[in-house]
Amino acid sequence: MSNNDAVSGALFQHLFRVFSLFADQNEKGTFKPAQAEFLIDELLRELRRQTTPKVHILPDNVTFNEFLNLLQVIFPDREDLQIATDRVFERYVNHVIGKGFVLFRKLTQKRRGCLPIRKRVSDAWQFGWLQVMPGIAKIRKQNTDIDDIVQFDEDTVIETPVIDGDSSIWSVICSSSTTFQFSHLDPIMAQLFVKDMRTARDYPTREELARFDCKRSLKVRPNKEGKIRIELEKERSRLESELEEEKKNRKDEEIVRGLTTRLLKQEMEKSEQMQQVIYELRSKLVNGEEGESLGDGNDNDVEMIEDEISEDVGENEEISITLPSREEKIQQYAYHLYATQAEEHVTSDDEEIWKQNYNLIVSTQSV
CATH class of the missing domain: 2.30.29.30 (Pleckstrin-homology domain (PH domain)/Phosphotyrosine-binding domain (PTB))
Structure with a gap:
């Protein structure tokens, strides 16, 4: 679409008449964005085509050249544009309803x-x-x-x-x-x-009809794409918040698993130490000459230690099966710390008892 065609062609003369009809109502002699969209919709209706949603961001004042460039994009077929323009010209310029x-x-x-x-x-x-x-x-x-x-x-x-x-x-x-x-x-x-x-x-x-048409052209149509964009933004924000919450939950689960693994490792080390002590006591009792009476007492001590070990193993199995929930992880952590300290006290007392038994066995052998 060159300027020469716009001056000499009947198509563009009709378009300029329609443009002037609405632009003369404005102070700057240009289209408002709503008026440009209104005329494009009227051209599409005359061709029995569906009006498209707003896809162009128009300036506040649309000149005639800008309007022609927009029509060239929307109506690539000049014959279709000619037919639609003649009908719109007859409606708004000749006032044929x-x-x-x-x-x-x-x-x-x-x-x-x-x-x-x-x-x-x-x-x-x-x-x-x-x-x-x-x-x-x-x-x-x-x-x-x-x-x-x-x-x-x-x-x-x-x-x-x-x-x-x-x-x-x-x-x-x-x-x-x-x-x-x-x-x-x-x-x-x-x-x-x-x-x-x-x-x-x-x-x-005709004057009343022209005022009615001008009022219709200034009516801003709803922006469907804007509503869809807002809905998509809300959905994206909701999904991002859910993703962050899921990441936080996974991180908390990893922390709980780490604490549980460390506690299980400590319990296994203590169990191995107790087994080693029991093995040493049994070896010393077997090698003793008068170990029957003392052996009975030591056997009771050994059985008591074995019971404690079995209880520790049961606790280990329970810990390995049951994982603390998110709300109780702080309480469980405090509970494990308390249990660890208690077990350390029990272990030190048992070692004192084993030392006394060992001294008793040595003194008996010397006699």
């Missing part, structure tokens, strides 16, 4: 007493071209240049379409004694015609 082929018939009302009675001028439906503009609707009959004019005012009643066989029928009751009935095979098109007629009734002049 809606148009299309319909079936219609005209009804008149006559009064008999107090109640009005509708009388059909012709039972047959006629085929014509309907064009809706502010305040009026023109109906061009087939093979004729005469138009039927439907005047809209605040008292005009435009009924909702109803299905009658294969077509949708709706009536327009004017303030005068005339009623028009319209029919279309497509129910969606019938609803669009009713919407256009109601717009023409609510904004009967």
Whole structure:
């Protein structure tokens, strides 16, 4: 899209007219970002294409060249852009709200007493071209240049379409004694015609319709991508917090396992020392000549030590099976420290007893 094409081409002249229609309402003579998005959506609707979410960050004041560059990205096919531009130009510059082929018939009302009675001028439906503009609707009959004019005012009643066989029928009751009935095979098109007629009734002049269009163009549409981005950020924060909590739990478990392993190692070393002492005592008792009486006492001591060792082994097995929970790890650590100190006291007393027994055996042998 060069500047020469923008000046000489009918496409860009129409685009500039549409641009000027909305830009003249602003102080700087440029588009607002919402107005640029509004016109792009209108062009997409004319091509029966779905409007896309906001993907471009537009400046506060959009110039005509920036608007053309944006259209070149969104509409790479120039023919599609030409068709959509002509329709948008006709809607916002020529103020043609809606148009299309319909079936219609005209009804008149006559009064008999107090109640009005509708009388059909012709039972047959006629085929014509309907064009809706502010305040009026023109109906061009087939093979004729005469138009039927439907005047809209605040008292005009435009009924909702109803299905009658294969077509949708709706009536327009004017303030005068005339009623028009319209029919279309497509129910969606019938609803669009009713919407256009109601717009023409609510904004009967071009100035009022232009103000309505300008107000619509300034309406900021919701940013769907922004909402999705916020939701994704919240989900990411939640997952990160859960990951940090999991890392903390794993670290605590490793600390507990380390403490348990160290305690088990200490218990195993003590058990080996006790086994060595028992072995030495048994050897000395076997070699003694008068060790029966003394042997009985020493056997009791040995059995007592073996019981203590078995209890220590049972405690070791319990420690190896049961791991402290996170809430009780501090209490268990204090408990193990206390148990270790108690076992150290018991071990020192036993050594004193073994020394006394040993001295007794030596003195007996000397005698």
